[in-house]
Amino acid sequence: MSEPEELELQALQRQLDDAFETTRPRPGFEDDLWLRMQSRRPFTTRLGDAIAGLVAGIRAVPAVPLASVAAVLVVLLGVGLFSLSGLGRGGASGTERQLSLNAGGAAAVPTSAGSFGRLPSPVLAPAGASQGPQLSLPAPAPAAGTYAGPVTLTWAGQVNVSIGTAPVFRYSEPSTDSADQFAASLGAALERRPAGLLGLYTASDYTLSVRGTVQAPAQEPAYFILTAPSLPGVSAAGAQPADIAELFLAEHSLAPQWPYTTTVDGPADQLRVHFLRQFETPGYGLAHLVDSGGNGYGLEVDLNGNRPVLASGPLPVSLDSAPYPIISPDQAVRDALASSPPPSADGVPPVKVQLTSAELVYVLVAAGDHSFYEPAFLFSGSFQVNGVQYVKRVLVPAVDPSQRG
Amino acid sequence: MLADRPPFEDLYREYLGRIYAYVRSQVGTSADAEDITAQVFMNAYQAYARFEARNTTPAAWLFRIARNATLDHFRAHGRRERLRRTIEHQPQAEEDPASEAEERIRYRALLGHVALLPERQRDAISLRHSGLTFEEVGTLMSCSEDAAKMLYHRALKALKDSVQKEGA
Numbered sequence A: 001m002s003e004p005e006e007l008e009l010q011a012l013q014r015q016l017d018d019a020f021e022t023t024r025p026r027p028g029f030e031d032d033l034w035l036r037m038q039s040r041r042p043f044t045t046r047l048g049d050a051i052a053g054l055v056a057g058i059r060a061v062p063a064v065p066l067a068s069v070a071a072v073l074v075v076l077l078g079v080g081l082f083s084l085s086g087l088g089r090g091g092a093s094g095t096e097r098q099l100s101l102n103a104g105g106a107a108a109v110p111t112s113a114g115s116f117g118r119l120p121s122p123v124l125a126p127a128g129a130s131q132g133p134q135l136s137l138p139a140p141a142p143a144a145g146t147y148a149g150p151v152t153l154t155w156a157g158q159v160n161v162s163i164g165t166a167p168v169f170r171y172s173e174p175s176t177d178s179a180d181q182f183a184a185s186l187g188a189a190l191e192r193r194p195a196g197l198l199g200l201y202t203a204s205d206y207t208l209s210v211r212g213t214v215q216a217p218a219q220e221p222a223y224f225i226l227t228a229p230s231l232p233g234v235s236a237a238g239a240q241p242a243d244i245a246e247l248f249l250a251e252h253s254l255a256p257q258w259p260y261t262t263t264v265d266g267p268a269d270q271l272r273v274h275f276l277r278q279f280e281t282p283g284y285g286l287a288h289l290v291d292s293g294g295n296g297y298g299l300e301v302d303l304n305g306n307r308p309v310l311a312s313g314p315l316p317v318s319l320d321s322a323p324y325p326i327i328s329p330d331q332a333v334r335d336a337l338a339s340s341p342p343p344s345a346d347g348v349p350p351v352k353v354q355l356t357s358a359e360l361v362y363v364l365v366a367a368g369d370h371s372f373y374e375p376a377f378l379f380s381g382s383f384q385v386n387g388v389q390y391v392k393r394v395l396v397p398a399v400d401p402s403q404r405g
Numbered sequence B: 001m002l003a004d005r006p007p008f009e010d011l012y013r014e015y016l017g018r019i020y021a022y023v024r025s026q027v028g029t030s031a032d033a034e035d036i037t038a039q040v041f042m043n044a045y046q047a048y049a050r051f052e053a054r055n056t057t058p059a060a061w062l063f064r065i066a067r068n069a070t071l072d073h074f075r076a077h078g079r080r081e082r083l084r085r086t087i088e089h090q091p092q093a094e095e096d097p098a099s100e101a102e103e104r105i106r107y108r109a110l111l112g113h114v115a116l117l118p119e120r121q122r123d124a125i126s127l128r129h130s131g132l133t134f135e136e137v138g139t140l141m142s143c144s145e146d147a148a149k150m151l152y153h154r155a156l157k158a159l160k161d162s163v164q165k166e167g168a
Helices: A003-022 A029-039 A043-056 A176-186 A241-251 A329-337 B008-026 B030-050 B058-086 B108-115 B119-129 B134-140 B145-167
Strands: A073-077 A151-155 A165-172 A189-192 A199-202 A206-211 A222-227 A260-265 A271-281 A285-288 A298-304 A307-314 A319-325 A351-355 A357-365 A370-385 A388-397
Touching: A003 B008, A003 B108, A003 B119, A003 B145, A029 B008, A029 B030, A151 A329, A151 A388, A165 A271, A176 A189, A176 A199, A176 A206, A241 A260, A241 A271, A241 A298, A241 A307, A329 A357, A329 A370, A329 A388, A351 A388, A357 A388, B008 B030, B008 B058, B008 B108, B008 B119, B030 B058, B058 B119, B058 B134, B108 B119, B108 B145, B119 B134, B119 B145, B134 B145
Parallel strands: A151 A351, A285 A357
Antiparallel strands: A073 A388, A165 A319, A165 A370, A189 A199, A199 A206, A206 A222, A222 A307, A260 A271, A271 A285, A271 A298, A298 A307, A351 A370, A357 A370, A370 A388
16 A cells, blocks of 8 residues: 555544544433433333232233133124225324334333233123124224124134244333423423323424323323424425325334334325334234224324324333233134124024134233233134125234233 | 443443444434434343443443444335435435534534445444444454454545545
8 A cells, every 4th residue: 555545544544533523412412312211210120010010910900800801802894995994093003213212012121921910801892782792902983884793703724823922012101201201302392281181282383192091992192293284295206195104204203113014095185194013023023003903003194185184103102021822823713713793683694704814913902000012813804795895803812811810 | 240330321421422423424314313322222221231241341232232223223214215315305314404403513524425335344434433443343243353454444445435536
């Protein structure tokens, strides 16, 4: 190497040293981040809670009749054109950013097997519902075309779930401080605390509402951003609705930090973009979060043309995770087939429905101070009645019954 | 052992700036750099109970977390970044309003050239100038100390060529 070139490289090294030594975050970032970290409970505290959980069992969990322990969620949804519209779900969905870096499932703080103690069991809704028994999970309004008659189930598929344990995720009910921190991280200021909300906040071009967990039907803590009419549309030539929603979220630091798939529905001038949340399940892959109807959900953005109107998603919360034994695929199939609603009193003959697919999913179970995302098997199969296409979905709780309260 | 570990806040105060600079040299905007840096320290905070000083230095441990977080960021945001590049009328990364708050960055253009280097060369430059020894750089990049030195010098020459090419 020639001497001039050597000197040039040395000069470049000095510039690099300067560059790295003088590149620092904005003033205030260091203290802001430290405060955020302090607001999270340390690992040792969570571990202590987990041990206490083994002793205390499912404190704060509503009493559950034993008969419902093995409950199987059965939902008949007339699909037709409505099967996956998700329009009934109104926005308990989610995004986490800095405050919830471990809230996406994959990065949740793991603890030892079964360390949350006995888990709350899904609770059956009162008998007589036209759709059959349901759990106290997020329950969308029945979609048009719902088939309410009796069915007889058969199974003709394969359950490709070969794992013996699956993580259960738990979060603590967020406080008003948590909501305030989330709002502050977005640049929104507290306006007031209306009943039922953790806070109502305002920013320059939107209002932000934050609420805690809804117990029944269960919905996770969520935020709702209603944009002001003055908010300009997203200027992005050639962008599709999902791209516009992504850009809006990214610009507001709300982009999902968890895995997701994207769907779009609604009329052309009132599109809704769904970011369907997934949980990483070791040995299986990504499992969608679903409501009691088996519909995936997550973060949602409503668009009017290229202008975001409403964005809703789960409030950032810290998730702990613990592996729990799950039932075998054979047992899941048996539970699914045993879930047929009783024959109707009016003598309508049951329709034969063949379930043909199954996947592992996650469902929310609200339970007081702590709520859980629990694994479940989702079976589905399509059938026709009087020329109308329907889809039957059956949710079977996956956690082994011995681990449930 | 607990006695081997300094209080986490000491690590945090000492390394925050260096970790941020490392991340900032890898990603396009200061907003992304802040997000990733926050993730790095939150992950480190949670994992600190398992950190054993006799196995590695705090710097190497933190930079390993930072490197993984940055790679995760690229994996997770690849699609969005590609989208941004292809969409007209979107501001360039350096016009990102968030970067306006980054008052102390004086070598933006130089770091821009670093960011354009191939991944391993970029890493070698960034880790080395973040204060790591070649041994630590090699460990993080799964290669020997000598290999890390060679990689670094190749990267330095590539960076010089890149800077000169733009100036020509």
